[in-house]
C-alpha cells in the first residue's frame with residue numbers, strides 16, 4: 001500500500017465500518033490460537049554469560065544508532081542481540097507522521113468523554129470493536145482496569161480506534177516495516193491489543209517503575225517493540241523520554257523491593273547494573289526505537305518537564321511465538 005501523507009482529513013475520509021470490521025477480524029483470527037510451546041527463541045537464555053543470567057558483566061553498554069538507509073533485519077538482529085535495542089534516526093518521513101499527535105489528541109478526547117456519551121459515539125477516533133470485551137482473558141473487568149490504567153498516564157489502545165489503527169498499519173506498510181519485522185522474527189508478525197498504544201504523557205509525570213515487558217508478557221516469546229516518538233523528548237529536552245539500561249539481558253530481573261511484581265527497584269538497577277548505568281537518550285519525531293521484552297526501561301520522570309510527549313508503542317510478536325495474555329491480533 002503506498003501512502004504519501006497522513007492527515008486528519010485522510011483519516012476522517014476512511015470507511016469507519018470497514019475499519020472496525022477489519023479490527024474485529026484481526027482479533028478473531030487469534031481467538032483460538034495458542035502459541036507454540038517450544039518456539040525457537042531469538043534471545044536464547046542459554047547464551048547468557050555464565051557469571052550472571054542477567055548479563056551484568058558486560059561493560060560500557062550503549063544504544064547503537066543508525067540512519068534509515070543502514071537498516072535491515074540483520075542489522076536489527078545484531079543490535080538487539082548484542083545491546084537489546086536499536087535506535088534508527090529519521091525512520092519515518094515527516095509527511096507520514098506530522099498529523100499523528102493531532103490524532104492522538106482526538107482519540108484521547110473521546111476516551112475522556114463520560115461513559116454514557118462514549119457508548120453512543122461512533123468516531124474515526126473511537127469505535128471499539130464489539131469483541132474487545134470477550135477477547136480479554138478476564139473479560140470486562142480486565143478491559144475496564146486497562147482503560148483506567150491507560151487513562152491515568154494519557155494512553156489508549158489503538159484497537160479502540162480502528163480507523164487510526166488501520167491507518168497506522170498502512171503507514172507501517174509504506175515504510176516496509178512488515179517485511180523488516182517478519183525477517184527479524186523469522187515468521188509473520190502479529191500485534192497486541194493490550195500493548196499497541198498511543199501515548200500523550202500527562203505532566204507532571206508520576207514516578208514510573210523500571211520494567212521489562214517480558215515480566216508480564218512471559219519470556220517464551222519472540223518480540224520486538226517499535227517505540228515511535230512523535231515529539232523531541234528525553235535527555236534535557238524538557239519533555240519525558242525514556243530511561244533505559246543499555247544492556248542485553250537474558251532474563252527477567254528481580255522484582256525484590258519494587259512496587260509491582262513486574263517492576264524492578266532503583267536499588268536493584270543501581271547495584272545489579274552498576275557497569276551499565278541508565279541513560280536517557282534524546283529522541284526526535286520520526287525516530288524508531290526498537291527493543292525487546294527483556295529490555296529494562298521506564299518512562300523518564302522529573303519535576304521540571306515543560307512539554308508533553310507524544311509517542312506510539314507497538315509490540316510485535318512472532319505469529320507462533322506470541323504472548324497470549326497480551327491478546328494478539330493479526331497483521
Ligand SMILES: O=C(O)CCC(=O)C(=O)O
Pocket residue numbers: 199213225227241242297298299300311313
Ligand atoms: O512511552 C513510555 O514512556 C513507556 C513505553 C513503554 O514502557 C514501552 O514501550 O514498553
